[in-house]
Amino acid sequence: MKIKTWIRLTSVLAIPLGLALAASADDDAVPGTLPPAATKQGVTYAGDIKPILDNSCAKCHSGDKPRGHLKLDSLEGALKGGKDGKVIVAGDSAKSMLIQAVAHLSKDSDDWMPPLHNRANIGPLTPDQIGLLRAWIDQGAK
Numbered sequence: 001m002k003i004k005t006w007i008r009l010t011s012v013l014a015i016p017l018g019l020a021l022a023a024s025a026d027d028d029a030v031p032g033t034l035p036p037a038a039t040k041q042g043v044t045y046a047g048d049i050k051p052i053l054d055n056s057c058a059k060c061h062s063g064d065k066p067r068g069h070l071k072l073d074s075l076e077g078a079l080k081g082g083k084d085g086k087v088i089v090a091g092d093s094a095k096s097m098l099i100q101a102v103a104h105l106s107k108d109s110d111d112w113m114p115p116l117h118n119r120a121n122i123g124p125l126t127p128d129q130i131g132l133l134r135a136w137i138d139q140g141a142k
Protein backbone atom coordinates (compact mmCIF):
# COMPACT_ATOMS: atom_id res chain seq x y z
CA MET A 1 0.00 0.00 0.00
CA LYS A 2 1.32 3.45 -0.83
CA ILE A 3 2.22 5.57 2.18
CA LYS A 4 -0.27 8.34 1.25
CA THR A 5 -3.14 5.85 1.04
CA TRP A 6 -2.13 4.46 4.39
CA ILE A 7 -2.09 7.92 6.00
CA ARG A 8 -5.51 8.70 4.53
CA LEU A 9 -6.91 5.39 5.76
CA THR A 10 -5.59 5.77 9.30
CA SER A 11 -6.94 9.31 9.63
CA VAL A 12 -10.34 8.16 8.41
CA LEU A 13 -10.31 5.44 11.05
CA ALA A 14 -8.87 7.65 13.78
CA ILE A 15 -11.77 10.13 13.76
CA PRO A 16 -14.57 7.67 14.68
CA LEU A 17 -12.22 5.94 17.12
CA GLY A 18 -11.48 9.27 18.80
CA LEU A 19 -15.19 10.10 18.98
CA ALA A 20 -15.97 6.69 20.47
CA LEU A 21 -13.29 7.14 23.13
CA ALA A 22 -14.49 10.65 23.96
CA ALA A 23 -18.06 9.38 24.30
CA SER A 24 -17.13 6.35 26.41
CA ALA A 25 -15.28 8.55 28.91
CA ASP A 26 -18.63 9.85 30.16
CA ASP A 27 -20.70 6.69 29.79
CA ASP A 28 -21.62 7.01 33.46
CA ALA A 29 -23.07 10.44 32.73
CA VAL A 30 -26.75 9.44 32.68
CA PRO A 31 -29.07 12.04 34.27
CA GLY A 32 -30.44 11.03 37.67
CA THR A 33 -33.90 11.14 39.23
CA LEU A 34 -34.95 13.19 42.25
CA PRO A 35 -34.87 11.12 45.48
CA PRO A 36 -37.81 11.80 47.85
CA ALA A 37 -37.37 14.24 50.73
CA ALA A 38 -36.47 12.66 54.06
CA THR A 39 -39.37 12.40 56.52
CA LYS A 40 -37.28 13.76 59.40
CA GLN A 41 -38.73 16.91 60.98
CA GLY A 42 -36.85 19.94 62.32
CA VAL A 43 -33.97 19.61 59.83
CA THR A 44 -31.52 22.53 60.17
CA TYR A 45 -28.30 23.66 58.51
CA ALA A 46 -26.36 23.53 61.79
CA GLY A 47 -27.74 20.20 62.93
CA ASP A 48 -27.97 18.14 59.77
CA ILE A 49 -26.71 19.87 56.64
CA LYS A 50 -23.37 21.51 57.38
CA PRO A 51 -21.56 18.16 57.85
CA ILE A 52 -22.71 16.99 54.40
CA LEU A 53 -21.70 20.23 52.67
CA ASP A 54 -18.41 20.41 54.58
CA ASN A 55 -17.56 16.91 53.41
CA SER A 56 -18.57 17.11 49.76
CA CYS A 57 -18.67 20.78 48.77
CA ALA A 58 -16.61 23.05 51.03
CA LYS A 59 -13.29 22.13 49.38
CA CYS A 60 -14.40 24.21 46.37
CA HIS A 61 -17.20 26.31 47.85
CA SER A 62 -15.48 28.21 50.68
CA GLY A 63 -12.69 30.70 51.20
CA ASP A 64 -11.82 33.89 49.34
CA LYS A 65 -12.50 32.61 45.83
CA PRO A 66 -15.32 30.08 46.08
CA ARG A 67 -16.05 28.27 42.79
CA GLY A 68 -19.10 29.61 40.99
CA HIS A 69 -18.99 32.48 43.56
CA LEU A 70 -20.95 30.18 45.86
CA LYS A 71 -20.06 29.61 49.52
CA LEU A 72 -21.58 26.58 51.16
CA ASP A 73 -19.69 26.56 54.46
CA SER A 74 -22.22 28.88 56.11
CA LEU A 75 -26.01 29.17 56.05
CA GLU A 76 -25.73 32.80 54.85
CA GLY A 77 -23.52 31.78 51.94
CA ALA A 78 -25.85 28.97 50.88
CA LEU A 79 -28.88 31.30 51.01
CA LYS A 80 -27.06 34.11 49.17
CA GLY A 81 -26.36 31.91 46.13
CA GLY A 82 -23.71 32.05 43.41
CA LYS A 83 -22.83 33.69 40.11
CA ASP A 84 -26.19 32.66 38.62
CA GLY A 85 -28.23 33.83 41.59
CA LYS A 86 -30.03 31.88 44.30
CA VAL A 87 -29.39 28.14 44.45
CA ILE A 88 -32.03 27.54 47.15
CA VAL A 89 -35.74 28.29 46.90
CA ALA A 90 -36.82 28.03 50.55
CA GLY A 91 -39.91 25.78 50.69
CA ASP A 92 -39.38 24.26 47.24
CA SER A 93 -36.44 21.87 47.00
CA ALA A 94 -37.39 20.57 43.53
CA LYS A 95 -36.99 24.09 42.10
CA SER A 96 -33.66 24.66 43.89
CA MET A 97 -30.55 24.70 41.67
CA LEU A 98 -28.52 23.12 44.48
CA ILE A 99 -30.78 20.04 44.53
CA GLN A 100 -30.94 19.83 40.73
CA ALA A 101 -27.12 19.89 40.70
CA VAL A 102 -26.57 17.15 43.31
CA ALA A 103 -29.34 14.91 41.88
CA HIS A 104 -27.84 15.18 38.35
CA LEU A 105 -31.13 16.35 36.86
CA SER A 106 -29.59 18.34 34.00
CA LYS A 107 -28.88 16.55 30.71
CA ASP A 108 -25.58 18.43 30.70
CA SER A 109 -23.24 16.69 33.16
CA ASP A 110 -21.24 19.94 33.46
CA ASP A 111 -24.05 21.14 35.76
CA TRP A 112 -23.68 18.19 38.15
CA MET A 113 -22.17 18.70 41.61
CA PRO A 114 -19.67 17.72 42.77
CA PRO A 115 -18.16 17.79 39.26
CA LEU A 116 -17.95 14.21 37.89
CA HIS A 117 -14.20 14.02 37.52
CA ASN A 118 -12.73 16.29 40.18
CA ARG A 119 -9.09 16.10 41.29
CA ALA A 120 -10.07 15.84 44.94
CA ASN A 121 -11.99 12.65 44.05
CA ILE A 122 -15.12 13.79 45.88
CA GLY A 123 -17.94 11.42 44.95
CA PRO A 124 -21.65 12.12 44.38
CA LEU A 125 -24.06 12.53 47.30
CA THR A 126 -26.13 9.49 48.27
CA PRO A 127 -29.94 9.49 47.78
CA ASP A 128 -30.30 9.70 51.59
CA GLN A 129 -28.09 12.81 51.74
CA ILE A 130 -30.06 14.41 48.89
CA GLY A 131 -33.31 13.51 50.70
CA LEU A 132 -32.07 15.28 53.83
CA LEU A 133 -31.07 18.37 51.81
CA ARG A 134 -34.55 18.35 50.25
CA ALA A 135 -36.25 18.10 53.67
CA TRP A 136 -34.12 21.02 54.92
CA ILE A 137 -35.08 23.26 51.98
CA ASP A 138 -38.75 22.15 52.00
CA GLN A 139 -38.89 23.02 55.73
CA GLY A 140 -37.70 26.57 55.00
CA ALA A 141 -33.88 26.22 54.87
CA LYS A 142 -33.33 27.32 58.48
Ligand code: HEC
Pocket (backbone or CB within 6 Å): 053, 056, 057, 058, 059, 060, 061, 067, 068, 070, 072, 081, 082, 083, 084, 085, 087, 097, 098, 101, 102, 113, 114, 115, 118, 119, 120, 122, 125
Ligand atom coordinates in the same frame (compact mmCIF):
# COMPACT_ATOMS: atom_id res chain seq x y z
C1 HEC B 1 -14.05 20.00 42.97
C2 HEC B 1 -14.71 21.27 43.11
C3 HEC B 1 -16.18 21.32 43.44
C4 HEC B 1 -16.87 20.60 44.40
C5 HEC B 1 -16.34 19.55 45.35
C6 HEC B 1 -18.23 21.09 44.35
N1 HEC B 1 -18.36 22.06 43.41
FE1 HEC B 1 -20.03 23.13 42.97
N2 HEC B 1 -19.03 24.18 41.56
C7 HEC B 1 -17.72 23.99 41.22
C8 HEC B 1 -17.39 24.86 40.11
C9 HEC B 1 -16.04 24.95 39.43
C10 HEC B 1 -18.56 25.61 39.83
C11 HEC B 1 -18.75 26.66 38.75
C12 HEC B 1 -19.19 26.00 37.49
C13 HEC B 1 -19.34 27.00 36.38
O1 HEC B 1 -18.73 28.07 36.43
O2 HEC B 1 -20.12 26.71 35.46
C14 HEC B 1 -19.58 25.15 40.75
C15 HEC B 1 -20.87 25.64 40.77
C16 HEC B 1 -21.87 25.19 41.60
C17 HEC B 1 -23.23 25.66 41.60
C18 HEC B 1 -23.82 26.72 40.66
C19 HEC B 1 -23.57 28.10 41.22
C20 HEC B 1 -24.03 29.18 40.28
O3 HEC B 1 -24.52 30.23 40.75
O4 HEC B 1 -23.91 28.99 39.05
C21 HEC B 1 -23.92 24.95 42.57
C22 HEC B 1 -25.38 25.07 42.94
C23 HEC B 1 -22.96 24.07 43.20
N3 HEC B 1 -21.73 24.23 42.59
C24 HEC B 1 -23.26 23.22 44.23
C25 HEC B 1 -22.35 22.32 44.78
C26 HEC B 1 -22.69 21.42 45.86
C27 HEC B 1 -24.04 21.37 46.58
C28 HEC B 1 -21.57 20.68 46.12
C29 HEC B 1 -21.41 19.55 47.10
C30 HEC B 1 -22.40 18.53 47.14
C31 HEC B 1 -20.53 21.12 45.19
N4 HEC B 1 -21.04 22.12 44.41
C32 HEC B 1 -19.25 20.61 45.16
C33 HEC B 1 -16.83 23.14 41.81
C34 HEC B 1 -17.13 22.23 42.82
